[in-house]
Amino acid sequence: MTHVAADSIKVNDPFGPTLAYTQGMRLDTGVEPDKLVKTHCCFCGQQCGIQLKVKNNQVIGFEPWYEFPFNRGKLCPKGVKRYLQGAHPDRLLHAYERDASALGGFKSMDYEQAIRRVADEIERIQTEYGRDAFALLSGASLTTEKTYLMGKFAHMCLRTANIDYNGRLCMVSAAAGNKKAFGIDRAANPWNDILGAEVIWISGANVAECAPITTDYVWQAREHGAKIIVVDPRITPIARTCDLFLPIKPGRDIALFNGILHLMIKNDWLDHHFITNHTVGFEAVDEQVQEWTPQKTAQVTGIAENAIRQAAEWWGTASTSFLMHARGIEHHSHGVQNVLGAINIVLASGRIGRENCGYATITGQGNGQGGREHGQKCDQLPGARDLGNPEHRAYVAGVWGMNPDDLPQPGVDAYEIFRKIDRGEIKGLLSICFNPLVSLPDNNFVRAQLEKLEFYVAIDFFLNETARYADIVLPGSLHEEDEGTVTTAEGRVIKINKAVACPGEAREDWRIIQDIAQALGREKGLTFSSPAEMFAELCQASKGGVADYSGITYEKLEAQNGVFWPCPTEEHMGTPRLFKPGSWNPVAQGKGPFYFPDGKARFNVAPYSPPTEDVDEEYPLILTTGRVVSQFLSGTQTRRIGPLVDNYPEPRIEMHPALAQKLGVNDGDWVTAESRRGSTTLQALVVKTIRPDTIFIPYHWAGRKSANQLTISAQDPISKIPEFKVCAVRVKKAVGSG
Amino acid sequence: MTRATEMEFFIDPSRCIGCQACVQACTECDTHKGQSMIQLDYVDRHTSPQTVPVICMHCHSPTCAEVCPADAIKRTADGVVQTARKPRCIACNNCVLACPFGVPKMNNRMNLMMKCDMCYDRTSVGLKPMCASVCPSQALFYGTREEIERLRPRSQPVNSFQFGNQTVTTKVNMMVPRQSPIDLVDVAASLHQTPAPQTMAPAEDVLLANMFVAD
Numbered sequence: 001m002t003h004v005a006a007d008s009i010k011v012n013d014p015f016g017p018t019l020a021y022t023q024g025m026r027l028d029t030g031v032e033p034d035k036l037v038k039t040h041c042c043f044c045g046q047q048c049g050i051q052l053k054v055k056n057n058q059v060i061g062f063e064p065w066y067e068f069p070f071n072r073g074k075l076c077p078k079g080v081k082r083y084l085q086g087a088h089p090d091r092l093l094h095a096y097e098r099d100a101s102a103l104g105g106f107k108s109m110d111y112e113q114a115i116r117r118v119a120d121e122i123e124r125i126q127t128e129y130g131r132d133a134f135a136l137l138s139g140a141s142l143t144t145e146k147t148y149l150m151g152k153f154a155h156m157c158l159r160t161a162n163i164d165y166n167g168r169l170c171m172v173s174a175a176a177g178n179k180k181a182f183g184i185d186r187a188a189n190p191w192n193d194i195l196g197a198e199v200i201w202i203s204g205a206n207v208a209e210c211a212p213i214t215t216d217y218v219w220q221a222r223e224h225g226a227k228i229i230v231v232d233p234r235i236t237p238i239a240r241t242c243d244l245f246l247p248i249k250p251g252r253d254i255a256l257f258n259g260i261l262h263l264m265i266k267n268d269w270l271d272h273h274f275i276t277n278h279t280v281g282f283e284a285v286d287e288q289v290q291e292w293t294p295q296k297t298a299q300v301t302g303i304a305e306n307a308i309r310q311a312a313e314w315w316g317t318a319s320t321s322f323l324m325h326a327r328g329i330e331h332h333s334h335g336v337q338n339v340l341g342a343i344n345i346v347l348a349s350g351r352i353g354r355e356n357c358g359y360a361t362i363t364g365q366g367n368g369q370g371g372r373e374h375g376q377k378c379d380q381l382p383g384a385r386d387l388g389n390p391e392h393r394a395y396v397a398g399v400w401g402m403n404p405d406d407l408p409q410p411g412v413d414a415y416e417i418f419r420k421i422d423r424g425e426i427k428g429l430l431s432i433c434f435n436p437l438v439s440l441p442d443n444n445f446v447r448a449q450l451e452k453l454e455f456y457v458a459i460d461f462f463l464n465e466t467a468r469y470a471d472i473v474l475p476g477s478l479h480e481e482d483e484g485t486v487t488t489a490e491g492r493v494i495k496i497n498k499a500v501a502c503p504g505e506a507r508e509d510w511r512i513i514q515d516i517a518q519a520l521g522r523e524k525g526l527t528f529s530s531p532a533e534m535f536a537e538l539c540q541a542s543k544g545g546v547a548d549y550s551g552i553t554y555e556k557l558e559a560q561n562g563v564f565w566p567c568p569t570e571e572h573m574g575t576p577r578l579f580k581p582g583s584w585n586p587v588a589q590g591k592g593p594f595y596f597p598d599g600k601a602r603f604n605v606a607p608y609s610p611p612t613e614d615v616d617e618e619y620p621l622i623l624t625t626g627r628v629v630s631q632f633l634s635g636t637q638t639r640r641i642g643p644l645v646d647n648y649p650e651p652r653i654e655m656h657p658a659l660a661q662k663l664g665v666n667d668g669d670w671v672t673a674e675s676r677r678g679s680t681t682l683q684a685l686v687v688k689t690i691r692p693d694t695i696f697i698p699y700h701w702a703g704r705k706s707a708n709q710l711t712i713s714a715q716d717p718i719s720k721i722p723e724f725k726v727c728a729v730r731v732k733k734a735v736g737s738g
Numbered sequence: 739m740t741r742a743t744e745m746e747f748f749i750d751p752s753r754c755i756g757c758q759a760c761v762q763a764c765t766e767c768d769t770h771k772g773q774s775m776i777q778l779d780y781v782d783r784h785t786s787p788q789t790v791p792v793i794c795m796h797c798h799s800p801t802c803a804e805v806c807p808a809d810a811i812k813r814t815a816d817g818v819v820q821t822a823r824k825p826r827c828i829a830c831n832n833c834v835l836a837c838p839f840g841v842p843k844m845n846n847r848m849n850l851m852m853k854c855d856m857c858y859d860r861t862s863v864g865l866k867p868m869c870a871s872v873c874p875s876q877a878l879f880y881g882t883r884e885e886i887e888r889l890r891p892r893s894q895p896v897n898s899f900q901f902g903n904q905t906v907t908t909k910v911n912m913m914v915p916r917q918s919p920i921d922l923v924d925v926a927a928s929l930h931q932t933p934a935p936q937t938m939a940p941a942e943d944v945l946l947a948n949m950f951v952a953d
Contacts, residue, residue, distance in 0.1 A: 022765065022772050029768045061766055064871040075872040080762040208755035212874035219753055219875060223890050235945055237755035237787045247945045298950040307948040629757045643765070647758050657784070667784070688785050688943060 014104045015463035016090030019642035026060045026083075036063055037499040041079040042141070042479035043632045045363035045489035046070065046213050048079055049561075052480060052499045059086040059480055059499055069561055070191065070488070076212035077630050077644060084641045085478060086500065090462050092475040093504025106463070106473060111505045114472050115512075118430075119519035121455040121471075122158065125428040132408070135162035135417045135426045139433025140170065140371030142509065143484025143496055145534040147367065148382060148541070149510050149526070150432070151375025154408075155387075156400050157522045161411035162426060164378040166434045168414040171368045172377075172719040173330035174361035177339025181347070181602050182579070183587055183595025184546050185384065186369065186491040189322070189358030190564065190576040195220050196356035199318040201311075202230045203253060203342060204328015204725075208237035209629035211326070211362045211489070221322075229311050231256065232328060233624055234654070234696060235689035244311055247691055249302030250624045251611035251726040253329040257341030258608065259297025260312045262289045264348050269316025271350025278592060279347050281603035288605045300608065302691070320356040321349065327364060327626070331724040333612045333714040340606040347601055353579030353593055363489040365633070366479075370487030373547040374538055379410035382538055383545020386410075392545075399541045400525050413720035415440060415713055421449040430516075432459040432476065432509060437466040438634035438702045441711035441722040442677045459512055464636040465702040475506035482508045484531040485557065487565065491578070493552055494562040510534065543568070544586060546595060611726040612714035613676075615693075619728035621659070622694040623673065625707045626725075631700035639700065651701050652685040653731070656692040660684060663731060670734035673697065675727055678709030681734045695731060699724070744882050747856065747870065748895055749793065750913035753877035756780065756789030760869035760878055767868050768859045770821070775843070775854040776869060791878060793869060794819060794841045794854035795899075796909035802833035802842050802853075811851070817909045818858055822851040838901045838925070856910075891916065898922040 025031055033053035040047045049068025053061040062083055064073030095114035096106040125134050136158070138150040147165070154163035175185040182188070194200060194217040208215050215238060222228055228242040233250050248256060264270055265286055275282050298305040315321065323346050329338040343359065351357035363369050374382040375396075382399075385392035387410045397404035412420065414436070420426040422445075440446045450456065450469040458467035459476040467473050480499040487493045502508065510528065517526040528534045532554060543550035551567040552574075563574035566585070575583075579593040579601075592599015615622060630647035631638045638644045653671055655663075665671055667686040672679055673695060682697065682705065690696055697707040712727040756778065764774040777792040800819045803811035810826035811833060813819045822833070822842075829849040833842045842853045857867035861880075865871075870880035879886065886895060895911035900922055914920050 027772050029771050064866070064868075066866075066871070073866070073871045074874050074876070075759060075763070076757050076874050077759045077762040080759055080766065080872055208757065208875065212755065212757050212759070215753075215755055215875040220889065223892050235787060237757075237789075240787050241752060245944050245948055247949050299952070302950045304948050304950050629755075643762055647762075685783075687783060688945065689787060691945065691949065 012103065015106070017640045018089045019645055020084040020088050020640060021642040022084065025055055025058065031055055031060065033060060037497050038065055039480065039497040039499060040486065040494055041075065041366070042082055042085075042637070043078045043366055044211060045365055045368045046211055047366060047486060047488040047494055048075055048213055050075060050079060052083060054499050057500045059083040067561070070490070070492070071213045074213050074216065077647060078632055078638060081641050081643050084643070085637050086480060087503070088462070088640060090640055091503060091506070092461055092463060092473065093506060094475060095505060096473040098471050104463070105468065114474060115515045115519050118457045118472055118474070118516055121428060121457075122516070122520060125455060126158070126160075129427050131159050132161050132411070133426055134158060134160050134428040134430070135420070136160065137414060137417065137429065137431040137434045137436065138163065138165040138376045140165055140167040140365040140368045142367060142371060142433050143482065143486055143531065144367060144370035144374055145484040145531045145538065146510050147371045147376045148374040148538040149513055149528070149534060151380070151382065152400065152525060153513050153517060155375065155381070156402055156407075156525050157517045157520070159406060159408055161408035162378070162417055162420070163376060163411060164414040164417060165371060165376045166414065166439060167365065167368060167372045167377070168720060169439055169722060169724070170327065170364045171361070171372055173332070173335030173716055173721045174325070174339050175372055176336045176719040177343060178361070180336070180604055181340060181343040184578065185372070186547070186565070186578060187360035187363070187489060188352055188578050189360060190490045190492070191217050193356050193358035193577070194218060194322045196224070197221050197226055197320050197322040197358070199314050199321040200226050200228050201315060201321065201323040202228065202238065202242075203323070203325040204232060204330070205324055205326035205362050206232070206236045206238070206328070206626055207362070210364070210627050212629060214362065227314050229314060233691045233694045244307065244314065246303045246307055246311060249691065250622050250694055251332055252301040252608075253338040254334060254341040254606050255292065255297055255300040255608045256303065256308070257338070257345055258289045258292040258606065259294060259301070259308055260315060260345050261285065261348055262292040262297070263294065263309065263312035264316045264345065265289065267313075267316060269312070270348050274350030275348065278594070279601045279603055280598070282348070284605050285344055285603040288607065302693075315345065315349065318349070318351070321351045322356070322358040324360050324362055326362040328725060330361070331721060332726065333716050333723045334609050335716045335721045336718045337606040340604040344603055344606065347603055353577065353581060360489070367486035369489060369491060370485065370493065373487070374542065378413055383542030383549075384547035385545045395544070396541055399537070402525070413715070415715060415720065415722060418446055418449045421452055427453065428455040429453055430457050430459070431466060435464040435466050435634035435636050437469070438464075438706055438708065439699070440713075441708050441724055442713040443706060443708045444678050445713065459509060460636070461506065462636050462640060464634065474512050475504065476509040476512060477502050477506060482531065485535060488562070491564050492562040493549065493557060493565055495554060495557040546587070548586070612723055613712050613726070613728045615728045619675065619730050621729050621731055623675065623710055623727050623729040624694055624696050624725050625699045625711060626696065627700065628698045631698070633700065635700040635702070651682055651698050651705050651707065653682050654685045654687055654690050654696040655731070656690050657686050657688060658692040659695070660686040663733060665733050670737045671731055672734045673710060673729050673731045675710040675712070675729045677712065680705060680707065680709055681737070695729065745861070745880060746883060747867070747910040748879040748881075748886050748913055749791070749910060750877050750879070750890070750893060751790045753875040754789045754791055755875045755877075756787060757874055759872045759874055760791055763868040763872040764854075767857045769855055769857070770852060773845070773852065775852060777840070791869075792839065792841065793878070793910065794856070795839050796856060798907045798909065801836045801838060801906070805832045805836040807832065814858070818856050818861070819853070820855045820858065821853050824850055827851055838899070838904070838906055896920060896923055900924040900926065902926050
């Protein structure tokens with residue numbers, strides 16, 4: 001039984017967070033490393049190449065990897081200091097069981113016994129309440145091999161419908177929008193197509209802080225005359241140097257895109273040839289955007305009319321362009337509609353699929369792309385196949401050697417899993433690579449559900465805040481302790497290489513999952529001896545699917561510095577630019593570059609609706625959340641790396657001086673932000689770089705500093721992404737400090 | 739491979755995104771491991787996220803060395819001004835006070851002036867310095883003059899700076915707009931200009947200027 005664990009961290013807590021700094025062997029100059037391991041950063045979706053310096057089975061530093069084509073040695077501060085997560089004092093070295101009397105609330109236990117207990121509890125819960133009563137939460141920072149294994153473990157071994165992953169908080173709106181418009185979910189273009197673009201449109205993407213290396217691509221274009229348009233409620237570092245800044249009111253992106261399309265149509269800034277020959281559905285969109293006059297667009301978006309007209313003109317008259325967006329337009333209860341609106345202005349321009357004519361979402365997590373392709377999403381099977389599609393079920397069941405009827409039906413999304421716990425439908429949970437207590441919205445609700453579980457097992461390398469509610473904790477592997485593949489934001493499959501062995505009793509995550517399967521006596525299909533073996537099977541399982549990896553091998557990945565999928569045969573070099581005119585794909589069979597039977601892209605009517613919780617007299621301000629450059633997601637790793645914490649030690653509430661004056665708040669004052677769900681007291685950062693009707697809080701922190709105490713769990717009806725980017729709050733000067 | 743002598747350092751503060759990758763990477767340099775020699779600060783966070791990285795400019799006639807009473811600061815034959823020699827440095831702070839760019843820092847624990855040596859362990863063998871290797875926006879760039887001309891057609895390198903009556907020429911280049919007639923940056927001149935008003939007029943405030951205002 002779970003019960004409340006302290007989520008305010010005690011000073012003598014053996015699980016930390018302890019701040020690691022460079023010391024010992026890592027500080028000595030002239031230490032000759034035993035080896036340099038070419039691999040990639042463990043953090044964001046850009047997956048920068050890096051070489052890790054290894055000495056005595058410890059990563060002691062890094063050396064830039066100048067030859068890797070995406071980043072050519074460049075790294076953000078997280079990449080520079082990521083090596084400090086290894087040999088860390090908080091590292092989980094044993095299996096643990098909950099014990100209130102033990103320091104930190106857990107005592108170490110024998111690994112085999114822990115696995116036995118996990119298997120017994122899964123067996124008990126599934127027997128007593130049915131197979132779906134045991135749920136799995138997985139993550140998109142895992143290698144693709146592990147995500148494939150998690151899907152197989154859920155669907156073949158546990159036969160539970162309830163598996164989902166933390167990409168639900170990240171990439172799903174873009175994924176759903178891309179599937180509706182293009183029939184495929186992958187960046188349309190490689191980043192090199194940014195370089196020669198005349199106009200670069202960046203909507204809801206804090207590029208400089210969340211995808212820092214992309215900054216240089218934008219700047220290279222700018223040096224050669226590109227105009228940069230940034231749409232954001234805040235002047236982010238990339239917005240500071242843009243040519244046109246559109247200070248949008250959070251939650252109104254679709255109105256802007258509709259308004260831009262309105263002006264494109266009015267001024268005939270359209271590629272008629274492309275629209276006629278390569279798309280369907282333009283007429284309905286044309287009709288729908290008629291009402292989006294510049295005046296109405298300005299009123300709804302909060303952007304000045306002349307700025308909207310200027311943006312439309314630059315976008316409309318460009319001959320090459322690249323549009324990119326990220327969570328800023330996707331984290332909404334109408335996130336898919338926002339994405340469709342963005343795609344509509346790309347399709348109307350005809351500028352996609354060609355050199356310097358591109359479109360992409362900037363995927364957030366390390367394996368945000370690969371982690372959403374091979375079966376750990378609640379409705380998915382490998383190769384981006386659908387769990388609800390009988391043909392797809394039959395194919396994958398064939399590869400797995402099982403009866404398709406034994407595959408469960410599609411399950412529910414990550415947040416709904418918590419609602420099912422609330423309703424008593426889910427009694428047991430296994431989580432890996434996911435810290436929902438920090439990362440999910442309205443996390444006071446999430447905490448209450450964790451307390452209701454009959455059994456919860458967490459796999460991690462540090463004791464994250466959610467794992468503090470676990471009955472059993474199993475010690476998993478760090479990124480540098482295993483090999484495998486991930487797929488980058490560009491759609492490039494790359495190889496992650498092992499630098500060091502797991503310390504203590506810790507072991508590779510996939511071994512832990514297989515150990516559980518074996519203890520259950522259901523090890524069929526889960527007896528891999530290496531990631532390479534898993535990869536070979538996943539290539540087969542993906543064959544013929546949209547995300548076809550079947551022509552990829554580890555050797556090819558190393559030789560080519562990665563392979564862009566689809567790569568359907570051994571001779572195939574991969575597909576950097578999807579939608580190349582004249583390209584072949586298995587859905588269109590040569591009829592066109594897009595992944596529909598007629599080969600044409602789809603315009604989608606994208607009607608505007610306001611955020612689920614708009615401001616009112618009681619809660620008059622908009623809260624929007626996001627990231628800072630020195631921290632990553634729920635902070636499990638980066639809040640333990642001293643130099644990164646020193647860069648941005650505490651979350652602050654960003655607000656405009658006009659608002660601060662109204663509230664009687666000075667820079668640095670403690671202020672309380674409060675929504676209908678929760679509140680937090682933090683110091684104010686009074687800056688002119690945010691809309692006066694909006695406040696911003698970064699979300700990387702836990703407990704009383706967590707921004708997600710305030711956010712709303714409203715979700716997009718299609719993608720099920722939560723509305724992290726808009727909710728209504730009130731702010732007042734605090735009585736004491738936070 | 740490009741010969742080390744053809745490689746130059748170029749700074750373009752307008753590109754800086756304040757990410758601190760340079761500051762962090764500087765601590766990985768083998769000659770001063772664990773300590774950063776780079777200062778990176780906001781110009782005025784209240785009004786803008788603009789940040790500026792300060793690395794040593796490696797002056798041709800280094801003021802820091804000229805004012806050193808102990809002759810502790812040496813410049814290599816290839817023009818890199820180094821951290822003070824430990825046996826000589828008397829920790830008098832003359833260099834710290836005299837440097838027009840504000841680069842040298844006194845390490846009080848070691849009683850030693852330490853400063854950026856352009857990652858001499860790396861650059862002397864043809865590798866890029868740590869900061870310019872990692873810089874995500876390439877505000878810090880290390881490469882040949884041909885490369886910078888090809889990659890940055892909008893700007894040009896300048897390496898002469900005027901501080902009052904003192905003209906300083908440096909090994910490190912500062913990128914300025916190509917169109918500007920500048921071949922010398924008069925640093926002190928701005929000290930005598932009227933400071934920008936504290937509150938910007940709406941027209942100068944891009945956020946407010948581009949916001950919709952109801953009639």
